[in-house]
Amino acid sequence: MKSKVMLMLMGALGVLTTAPAWGHHSFAAEYDSTQMITLKGTISKVEWTNPHIYVYLDVKDANGKVTTWALEGYPPNTLKRTGFSRELLKVGDEITATAYKSKDGSNTGAGREFTFPDGSKKFAGPVGN
Amino acid sequence: MKTPLIGAIFLTASAMLVAQTAAPAPEATAKPIPRTVDGHPDLTGTWQAGGVSINGEPGAPPLHPLAPTKYRPPARQPIPYQDWAKTKQKTFTVLDDPTSKCLLPGVPRIVGMPMPMEIVQTPKEVVILYESFRAYRRIPINDKLEHPDDLTPTWMGDSVGRWEGDTFVVDVTGFNDKTWLAGLGSIHTEKLHVIERYHLNDDDTISYTANVEDPGSLTKPWVTGVVLRRPVDVRVEEYECIENNPDNEHIRKAMELKQSNKQ
Numbered sequence: 001m002k003s004k005v006m007l008m009l010m011g012a013l014g015v016l017t018t019a020p021a022w023g024h025h026s027f028a029a030e031y032d033s034t035q036m037i038t039l040k041g042t043i044s045k046v047e048w049t050n051p052h053i054y055v056y057l058d059v060k061d062a063n064g065k066v067t068t069w070a071l072e073g074y075p076p077n078t079l080k081r082t083g084f085s086r087e088l089l090k091v092g093d094e095i096t097a098t099a100y101k102s103k104d105g106s107n108t109g110a111g112r113e114f115t116f117p118d119g120s121k122k123f124a125g126p127v128g129n
Numbered sequence: 130m131k132t133p134l135i136g137a138i139f140l141t142a143s144a145m146l147v148a149q150t151a152a153p154a155p156e157a158t159a160k161p162i163p164r165t166v167d168g169h170p171d172l173t174g175t176w177q178a179g180g181v182s183i184n185g186e187p188g189a190p191p192l193h194p195l196a197p198t199k200y201r202p203p204a205r206q207p208i209p210y211q212d213w214a215k216t217k218q219k220t221f222t223v224l225d226d227p228t229s230k231c232l233l234p235g236v237p238r239i240v241g242m243p244m245p246m247e248i249v250q251t252p253k254e255v256v257i258l259y260e261s262f263r264a265y266r267r268i269p270i271n272d273k274l275e276h277p278d279d280l281t282p283t284w285m286g287d288s289v290g291r292w293e294g295d296t297f298v299v300d301v302t303g304f305n306d307k308t309w310l311a312g313l314g315s316i317h318t319e320k321l322h323v324i325e326r327y328h329l330n331d332d333d334t335i336s337y338t339a340n341v342e343d344p345g346s347l348t349k350p351w352v353t354g355v356v357l358r359r360p361v362d363v364r365v366e367e368y369e370c371i372e373n374n375p376d377n378e379h380i381r382k383a384m385e386l387k388q389s390n391k392q
Contacts, residue, residue, distance in 0.1 A: 025376045026223040030383060049373035051231065072376075074181070077244065077260065077366050081182035083192050104382035113188075123189045126181065 025051075031110040033128025035101040039069055039109075046089045048076050055089055055111060055124070057097060071099050071111035073124035084122045093117050100128045162295075162329050165250065170295050170329040172248045172255070175364060176357040178337075180243025183360050193361035198334045202354040208315055214346040221314030222384070224377050227307055231370035233262050233284035235308030236301050236323050237339035241355050247365045255290055255297065260365045274300040282319050284308055299325040310341060311353060318345030333359055 027033070041057035053073040058066050073079065076086070095116055099109030111124035163171040177183050185191040210218065228234050234242065242261035249256040255268040268288040276287050282305035290299040301323040309315045324340040338354035341347070 025226065025229040026380065029223045029380045030376055047373055050368050051370045051372075051374055052376070054373065075244075075368065077368060078180065078182050081192065081360070081363060082189065102379055102383065103386065104379045105386055106379070106382070108379060123181075123186065127187055 027110065027126065027129055030103060031100040031128060032103050033100055036098055036112070036128070037101055037109060038096065038098050039071075040094065040096045041069065042094050043089060043091050044068060046086075046091060048086045048089075051075055053079065053124075055097075055114075057095070067107055069099075069107045069109060071097055071109050071124065073111045074126070079124070082123070084124065088114075088116060088122065097124070099125075160331060160333075162331060165252070167252050169250075169292050170297075171250060172297060172327060172329055172335065173250045174359060175245050175247050176335060177245045177360045177363070178241045178243070178355040178357055182243070182363070183358055195358050195361070196332070198330070198332050198356055198358070200330050200332070200334055200336050200356045202336075202356055203338055203352050205353075206351065208310060208312075208341075208351050209348045211346055211348055214316060217316060218314035221316075223313065224380055224384075225314070226309060228262070228309075229377055231262065231374055233264055233308065235284055235304060235310075236266075236286055236288075237325065237337075237341065237353060238309065238311060239264055239285070240325075240337055240339070240357075241311075244368065245360055245363050245365050255299075258365050260368050262370055263368055268299055274298075276300070276302055282306070286321070286323070295328065297327040299323075299327070301325065310351070316346060317341075317343045320345040330356075 039057055039059050041059035043055060044058045045056035047054040052075055055071045055073065057069045057071060059069055060066050074082070079085075093116070095114050097114050098112045100112065102108035102110075110126070110128065112127065113121055114124050115121050165171045181189070181191070183191055183195060185194070223229065233239070239259055239261060240246070242259070244260040246257055246259045249258065253270055255270065257266045257268070259265065264285060266285055266288050268290040270291060271289045272291045274289050274291055276289055280287050280303035282303060284305060284307065286301040287303035288299050288301045290297055292298070302321070304317070304319060304321040306317060306319050306321075308317070310317055320343050322342045324342075326338045328336045330336055335357040336354070337357055338352060341351040341353065
């Protein structure tokens with residue numbers, strides 16, 4: 001209910017652009033906002049790139065099999081301006097990430113909240129819509 | 130119809146409201162607007178329309194909350210399309226969005242992107258440097274708003290400006306027909322003509338409006354706009370959009386998967 005009111009209020013405020021949250025492409029066409037997954041794994045690669053960063057996580061299942069997940073995040077400049085610096089992502093560190101699963105069936109997700117080895121948390125990407 | 134793009138608008142929009150309620154900042158105080166030596170309002174500086182870095186989001190207030198402003202953009206209105214354009218609009222998917230391929234967003238769409246822009250104001254010319262898509266606009270000041278007579282259509286069009294009282298008015302024409310105005314499939318023709326107004330408010334914000342005319346696709350002018358804020362501790366930086374942009378491949382696969390699941 002609360003969110004509905006906010007949507008209505010926003011309509012009244014007026015917004016110029018098409019997709020400011022994710023910048024330049026549709027979130028909902030790519031990711032399933034109803035499928036949030038939690039991944040605990042080791043950072044194997046970081047692409048601090050535009051238009052979006054990608055963090056690769058090696059996630060081990062109960063049988064020891066490793067699956068690599070690619071998690072997309074905000075643009076680098078946006079992250080920097082929210083206090084999420086590149087230095088927070090260290091290859092070899094174990095982190096826990098929540099993410100919205102990709103709709104294309106691949107091991108890709110839209111990263112949301114990352115929990116770092118010291119327990120601190122940062123949002124890597126937007127809330128699903 | 131609620132499209133994914135529209136959904137994204139609401140997402141940011143609601144995030145902005147959350148930020149405004151969750152992270153109260155001191156009320157802005159009215160003060161005399163800064164002026165250049167020639168007496169015009171001084172628009173120089175870094176400005177931004179929205180995005181999580183200035184609005185915050187649920188669970189993450191911005192690092193530097195901005196004081197609320199009493200100024201509001203014009204009420205949102207649908208683009209008044211002619212029938213053929215309305216029909217054509219429905220044939221597009223998000224994969225067709227030029228900006229998803231890192232192509233220039235055009236005017237006025239670029240003004241609302243969630244990244245900063247820097248206005249450099251001189252007596253003869255105003256230059257806007259956009260972080261988004263590394264775009265720039267040169268806006269020569271010309272009281273008759275005369276454009277060069279050798280224009281060929283471009284993504285950002287040709288801009289000329291003049292001061293009307295305290296408002297900087299920019300006339301933009303010479304567009305190609307490849308950009309979108311706002312939202313899924315929001316096409317236009319090469320007859321697009323945009324009149325922008327930049328008005329510096331007394332609380333360090335700019336009220337920006339765009340009067341969008343296109344006798345080729347619209348039934349009447351469409352008005353849109355934003356209130357531009359000064360982000361704290363932010364400068365325009367590099368954004369090389371084409372560097373690593375696999376999203377459309379994922380979206381195409383997701384669409385194919387959805388289609389094959391239906392069959």
